[in-house]
Amino acid sequence: MEEDGFILVPREGGECCWGYISSTNANEDDVSVEYLSEISDFIEGLTASLWPLNKFIHENPELAFQEHKAHEALTSFMRSWEDNWQVTPSAYGLETAWMAVYDSRRPGPSISFNAEMDALPNLGHACGHNLIATASVAAALATAEIVKRHDLAGRVVLFGTPGEEGWGGGKIRLLERGAYQGVDISLISHPGILHNSALVRTTAFARLEVEYFGRAAHAAKNPWMGVNALDALVISYNAVSALRQQTMPDDVIGMAITNGGGEATNIIHAYAACVCVIRARSAHRLKDLQEKVSACFRAGAEATGARVKITVTQGYRDHVPNRVLAASYAKYWHQLPDVPDPPMPPPSCGEEQPFTRIMSSTDQGNISYVMPSVNASFAIPPGPLAGQPHSPDFEIASGTEKAFLRALRVGKALAGTAVDVLTKPGLLDEIKRQWRRDMDAIKERGDLGAGLL
Numbered sequence: 001m002e003e004d005g006f007i008l009v010p011r012e013g014g015e016c017c018w019g020y021i022s023s024t025n026a027n028e029d030d031v032s033v034e035y036l037s038e039i040s041d042f043i044e045g046l047t048a049s050l051w052p053l054n055k056f057i058h059e060n061p062e063l064a065f066q067e068h069k070a071h072e073a074l075t076s077f078m079r080s081w082e083d084n085w086q087v088t089p090s091a092y093g094l095e096t097a098w099m100a101v102y103d104s105r106r107p108g109p110s111i112s113f114n115a116e117m118d119a120l121p122n123l124g125h126a127c128g129h130n131l132i133a134t135a136s137v138a139a140a141l142a143t144a145e146i147v148k149r150h151d152l153a154g155r156v157v158l159f160g161t162p163g164e165e166g167w168g169g170g171k172i173r174l175l176e177r178g179a180y181q182g183v184d185i186s187l188i189s190h191p192g193i194l195h196n197s198a199l200v201r202t203t204a205f206a207r208l209e210v211e212y213f214g215r216a217a218h219a220a221k222n223p224w225m226g227v228n229a230l231d232a233l234v235i236s237y238n239a240v241s242a243l244r245q246q247t248m249p250d251d252v253i254g255m256a257i258t259n260g261g262g263e264a265t266n267i268i269h270a271y272a273a274c275v276c277v278i279r280a281r282s283a284h285r286l287k288d289l290q291e292k293v294s295a296c297f298r299a300g301a302e303a304t305g306a307r308v309k310i311t312v313t314q315g316y317r318d319h320v321p322n323r324v325l326a327a328s329y330a331k332y333w334h335q336l337p338d339v340p341d342p343p344m345p346p347p348s349c350g351e352e353q354p355f356t357r358i359m360s361s362t363d364q365g366n367i368s369y370v371m372p373s374v375n376a377s378f379a380i381p382p383g384p385l386a387g388q389p390h391s392p393d394f395e396i397a398s399g400t401e402k403a404f405l406r407a408l409r410v411g412k413a414l415a416g417t418a419v420d421v422l423t424k425p426g427l428l429d430e431i432k433r434q435w436r437r438d439m440d441a442i443k444e445r446g447d448l449g450a451g452l453l
C-alpha cells in the first residue's frame with residue numbers, strides 16, 4: 001500500500017476508519033464534535049432560506065457563462081448577510097463570476113469554497129450544480145459564523161464559478177486572473193447517485209478540433225486533380241477506432257464529424273472537419289494519448305495529400321484530491337447522524353485503490369494543481385430511472401427536497417473541514433506538505449501535459 005500518512009483506527013461496530021497521524025486524539029475529536037453541532041444547528045437554521053434559492057436556480061437553468069439569474073440570486077443572498085461579507089458581483093472581469101469574502105481581519109488560513117451555477121443544453125440542471133451552489137453557500141456561511149463566534153483568525157472566500165460545463169473553464173479563467181491569490185485551500189462537492197467519497201479523482205480532458213483541407217475536382221471527369229479531405233477524415237476516424245483497442249482502460253476517445261464536406265457526390269470534397277474529445281486518468285497520461293490520437297489525424301493527411309490542422313483547445317486537468325483534507329471531511333461525514341448510503345469508502349482500508357475514480361472532468365482539477373483541494377462526491381436519491389448526471393432523470397433527482405437536504409449535509413462536512421484547518425495548529429502545514437508530495441509525484445512521472453493549463 002502506498003505510504004500516504006494515514007493510519008487505520010477502529011470504529012464502533014468493527015468498521016475501520018481513518019485519520020491523519022499527527023492530530024488524531026480524543027481531545028481534538030471532542031472539539032471537532034463541539035464545532036460540528038454548532039455548524040449543524042446553524043445550517044439547519046438556513047434550511048428555510050436556502051431551499052427557495054436552490055429551487056430558483058434549479059428551475060431557471062442557464063448555460064455556461066450565461067448564469068445571470070443565478071448570479072443575481074446568489075449575490076443578493078450573500079449581500080443579505082451584512083456582517084462583514086464583502087460581495088463582488090461580476091468578479092475579475094467575468095460577468096457571471098462573483099466573490100464573497102468574510103475576513104476576520106486577523107492573519108490566518110484563507111479557506112475557499114467554489115459554487116458552480118451552470119446547466120446543460122436541453123437538459124436543465126442535469127448535473128445538479130444547484131446543489132453544489134447550495135452546499136458551498138451553506139458551508140461558507142457556517143464557517144464564517146464559527147470564525148465570528150470563536151474569534152478565529154483567517155478568511156473565508158466563496159467564489160461563484162461560472163462555466164464548468166463544456167470546456168469554458170470558468171475556474172481556470174479565475175485562476176489566470178489572480179482570483180485565488182493568497183487562498184490556501186479550495187473546497188467543493190459534486191452530486192451523483194453512486195458515491196459518497198472525499199477522495200475523488202476525475203479524468204483529464206482535452207478537445208481537438210481537426211480540419212482537413214484538400215482540393216475540389218469533378219469526381220467523374222478528373223478525380224486525379226482533386227485531394228479528398230473527406231477521405232483523409234475517414235482514414236483518420238478508422239485509425240482512431242483501431243487505436244481504441246490499444247489504449248489504457250481509463251482512456252476515452254469521443255469523436256464527432258462536424259463537416260463531411262457537403263452533399264455532392266460528383267465533387268471531390270475539399271474540406272472536412274471533426275471534433276475529438278479525449279480523457280485520461282492524469283494530465284500526464286492525457287499527453288501520451290493526445291500524441292497517439294494526433295498521429296492518427298496526421299495519417300489521414302499523409303495518405304491523401306490533404307493538409308491537416310489540429311487545434312487543441314483548453315483542457316481540464318485531472319482532480320488530485322488532498323488526503324489530509326479528505327480525512328477531515330470523512331470524519332465529519334461520519335460524525336453527523338444518519339449516515340446515508342452508499343457508505344463512504346474508508347480510503348486506507350484493504351488493498352484496493354483508495355480513490356473514487358469518476359469518468360468525467362472538471363475545472364476543479366486545475367485548481368487542485370495550484371492548491372490543496374477536495375471535490376467531495378455525494379449521492380442523492382436517484383430518480384425513477386436511476387439516471388446518472390447528464391440525463392433527464394438526474395435533472396428531476398437534483399431538484400428534489402431530499403437532494404437538497406443531502407447537499408446541506410455536505411455543506412456541514414465541508415464547513416467542519418474548513419473549521420479544522422482554521423483551528424488545528426499545524427494542520428494547514430500538513431495539508432500543504434501532502435499537496436507538495438502529490439505534485440512531486442506527478443512531476444516524477446513526467447511533465448504536466450502539453451497544451452494543458
Ligand SMILES: [Zn+2]
Nearest residue numbers: 127165389390
Ligand atoms: Zn456536468
Ligand SMILES: [Zn+2]
Nearest residue numbers: 127128129190
Ligand atoms: Zn457537474
